[in-house]
Amino acid sequence: MKLLFLILSCLTAAIASAQHRPNIVLIIGDDISPEDLGCYGNKRIRTPNLDRLAREGLQFSRFFVTSSSCSPSRTSLLTGRYPHNTGAAELHTPLPAYLTYFPEVLKKEGYYTALLGKWHEGPETKRAYDLLKAGEKENGSGGEDQWLATLRYRPKDKPFFFWLAPFDAHRDWSADPSTRPHDPDKDVAVPETLVDAPGTREDLAAYYNEIGRLDHHLGDFMAELNRQGIADNTLVIFLADNARPFPGSKTRLTDRGLRSPLLMRWPKGIPKHGKTDALVSSIDLAPTLTALAGAPAPASFQGKSFAPLLTKPGGTFRRCVFGEHNWHDYEAWERSVRTGDFLYILNLRPDLDNGGPIDANQSPAAHDLKAAKAEHHLSDLQNDVFLKPRAKEEFYDLKKDPGQRRNLVLEEAYASKLREARLLLRNWQEETGDTAPANLTPDWYDRETGKPTAKKGQRGEMPGASRNAGKINRPGPF
Template identity: 60%
Template sequence: MTNHFLKKMIHPKLSIKKGLYQLWARLIPSRQLAACCWIGLLASLPGYSQQAPESPPNIIFIIADDVNWDDIGAYGNKKVKTPHLDQLASGGMIFNNMFLTASSCSPSRTSILTGRYPHNTGAAELHTPLPEHLTFFPERLKENGYFTALAGKWHEGPATRRAYDTLLVNKKANGEGGEGQWLNLLQNRPKQKPFFFWFSSFDAHRPWSSQTEGYQHRYDKDIEVPENLLDSEATRKDLALYYNEIGRLDHYVGQIVQELEKQGITENTLIVFMSDNGRPFPGSKTRLYDTGLKTPFIVKWPRMVKTGQSCQSLVSSVDLAATFLDLASIAKPTTVQGVSFKKLLTNPSADFRDYAFGEHNWHDYSAYERSVRTKEGYLYLINKRPTLTNGGPIDANQSPAANDLKSANNLNAYQKDVFLQPRATEEFFDGSKDPLNKINLIGKKEYRTQIDRLRSVMKQWQMETGDTVPDQLTPDWYDRETGKPLPAKGTRGQMPGAALNASKINQPGPF
C-alpha cells in the first residue's frame, strides 16, 4: 500500500495514523480484528516501535551527616567497617572527585535542594531557611507524578515542606541516628507511583549517640588517625565513636538495599549515597580543603550503571538537582545553576566540569572564604577575614580531639593550622602532589600562570553570581577558645549576596 494510495483513501484533515485506523475499521467489520490489523500496520511504519517507554526511575538519596569522603571502606579506609556501603560501591560507581559547595550542614543541603550556590539561596549561613520563591527539585518531581518524602534530619526551612508528600522529621520516631523511619517509608509507600526519598541521617553528627558505642564494632586502638590530629588515647576514642556512628548508618543502608531486592524493584531504583560535609573534627568540617569539601559519592542503578565503575571527572553537588530531574526526564527550572552529569553514569571517563566552587560562611563563627578547584587538581582560596582562626565549628573545636591539640606542645605545622592567626588572604595548592593541601604555593613562580587563571575565574564567578562581602558579617556566637556563649549570640549580620539580591540571580558562573 503506497503513500499515494493512502492519501486518496484518508480524509485530508486526519493524520495518517488516525486515518489508517478509520480506514481499516470501515474495511473490516470486526473491531477486534481491525485493532489487530491496525497494530500490525503501525508496526510496519518507519520509526514506529512497540517497545514501551522506560518507566521513570525510583530515586533514593541517602545523605550522611559529617562523614569524611575517606572514612568509607570503598574509598580506602581499611579500619572503618562499612560492608553495605562497600557492596553498594562494588555494585555501581564511585565518584572520586565530587565536591560540595559548602562544608557546613544546612548550606550544603540547601545548595543540593535548589541546585544553587549557597550565596544564591538566601540561606548561605547555618540554620537560615530557604526563601519561598526558589524551586526545590523534589517539588518538580512531585509535580510530575512522583511520591516524594523526607525522613530524618531536616533543617532547610518551612518553605521546603511543599516539596514532599510526606515529611517524617519527628526525632523520637526517627531514632538517635535519624534512620528509624526509612524502612517503614519504603514498605508503605504508594505502590502505583515512582518515588523519591531523601533519607537524611543524624549519623555521624556530634554528640555521639549513647546507643552507638559498640553498636557493630568495638574499634579500641584499631583506628586510622588523620594526620592533622594528635595520635592520643582521647583522640582515638573520639574517632572510635565516630566510626561506630558510621557503622550504624551503614547498617540501615544494608536494610534499604535488602528491602529493594525483596520488593523486586532493585533494577529501576537509583541509590545515591553522599555526605553533607567533612568529619566533625578540627581541620575538616567547615574547611574548604579536601578534608572539608570532598564527599564520598556512590551511585547504584542496575538499569544504567555498570558494576565496579569509578569516575574521575570533576563534579559539584550543585549539579545534583539538574541530574535527578534529567534522569526523570523533567526539564530543570531556570533557577537551577548546576548542570546534569547524567552522561557520566554511562561514560565515567567523559569530561565534565573545569571548575568546582566552595564557600565558608558563618557557622557558629564569623567567616568568609571562597574556593575554586580545577579538574587538574589545583585549589585556590581567598579569605576576607584573615585575622580569625579557623578551628572549625563549636562541636569540632570543643571536642576531645581538639582539646588534645590545644594541650600538646609538639604539634607539627599541619596540626597547628587550626590555631594559625592571622591566616593567609590567598592560598594555592597542587592537589596532584599535595592531596592533603598542606603546602601553600601562592608565592611560587612556577605556578604563577595557574594562580593568575584561578584568581580571574574566582572574580568572574563572584561577579556573575552576585557574591558580596558584607562589612557587617554575622559575628561569633561563641568564644573561639572556650566555646562559651558570647553576648552577640542570636544576632545576624548581612548575608553574603544579599546586597545584590543574589537569591534571584540565576547566572551559574564559569563551568
C-alpha cells in the same frame, strides 16, 4: 463496563509509568569524610553495605559540596544553587519561598516524595514532600526506624523519591547495640590533622560507630528493595553534606572539607565496578536527578546534569568547582576554586582562625590538639587550626601536593597559574552576585572556651544580599 475499562486503563498506564521512571533514594550522611569509608580506602572501618554499593554502582572520586557546613550544603543540594544564591548562605538560615526545590519538581511530575530525618532547610521546603517526618524520637535518631515502613506502605502506582537524612555521624555521639563497636586502639586510623592520643582515638571510634550504624540501616533498606523486586529500577545515592566533625576538616575549603563521598547504584543504567575521576559539584545533583526522572530543569538551577557520566564514567565534566565558607558558629568569609590541578582559596577574614565549628573545636580531639600545642608537639598540618592571622590567599599544586600542605602564593614559578585562578574566582563572584558584607554575622561563641557570647543570636548581612544574588541564575564558569 466502559467506565471500569477506562479506570483499569488509567491504572495500568500509571503503573507502567511508575515502572519506567526510576525510583530515587538519596541518603545523605551527616559530617562524613570519604576517607572514612572502606570503599575510599579506609581498611579499619566496617562499612560493608556502603562498600557493596560502590562495587555494584559508580563511585565518584572528585565530588565536592559547595560548603563544608550542613544547612548551606543541603540548601545547595535542594536548589541546585550556590549558597550565596539561595538567600540562606549561613548555618540555620531558612530557604525563601520563591526558589524551586528539586523534590517538588519530581512531585509535580508524579513522584511520591518523602523526607525522613534531619530537616533544617526552613518551613517553605515542606511543600516539596508528600510525607515529612523530621527527626522525631519515635522514628529513630534520624528517621531510620521509618525507612522500611515508608518503603512498604508507599503508593504503588507512583515512582518515589526518598530523602533519607540520618543524623549519623553528627556529634554528639550516641551508643547503638545493633552494631559491633570499633576498638579505639585497633580499628581507628588517625588523620594527619589530628594527634594520636587516647582521647582522639576514642573520639574517632565513636564517630566510626555512627557510620557503622548508618551502614547497617542501608543494608536493611537495600534488602527490602530486593524483597519487593524493585532494586533494579531504584537509583540509590549516598553522599555526605560535609567533612568529618573534627578540627581541620569541617568548615574548611581544602579537599579535607569539601570533598564528599558519592556512590550511585542503579543496575539498569549504571555499569558495575565503575569509578569516575570527573570533577562534579553538588549543585549538579538536582539537574541530574530531574533529568533522569524525565522532568524539565528549572531556570533557577545553576548546576548541570552529569547523567552522561553514569554510562561513560571515563568522560570529563567540569573544569572547576567552587566553594564557600560563611558563618558557622563563628564569623567567616572564604571562597575557593578547584580545578583538576590547582586549588585557590581567598580569605577576607584572615585575622580569624579556623578551628572548625563549636562541636569540633570543643571535642576531645581538639583538646588533645591543644594539649600537644602547649608542649610544642604539633606538625604544621596539625597546627593549622590555630593559625591567626591566616593567609589571605592560598594556592596549592594538587598533583605535587595532594595533601595541600605547601602554600605557593609567593612562588614565582606559579605566578601565571595563580593569576588564572584569581580570574576564575573573580568571574564566578561577579556572574553569581557574590559579596562579602562589612557586617557579617559575628561569633556566637567564644573561640577558645566555646561559651556563648553577648552577640549570640545576632545576624549580619547575608553574603550576596546587596546584589540580590538570590534572584541571579547565572552559573559562573563551568
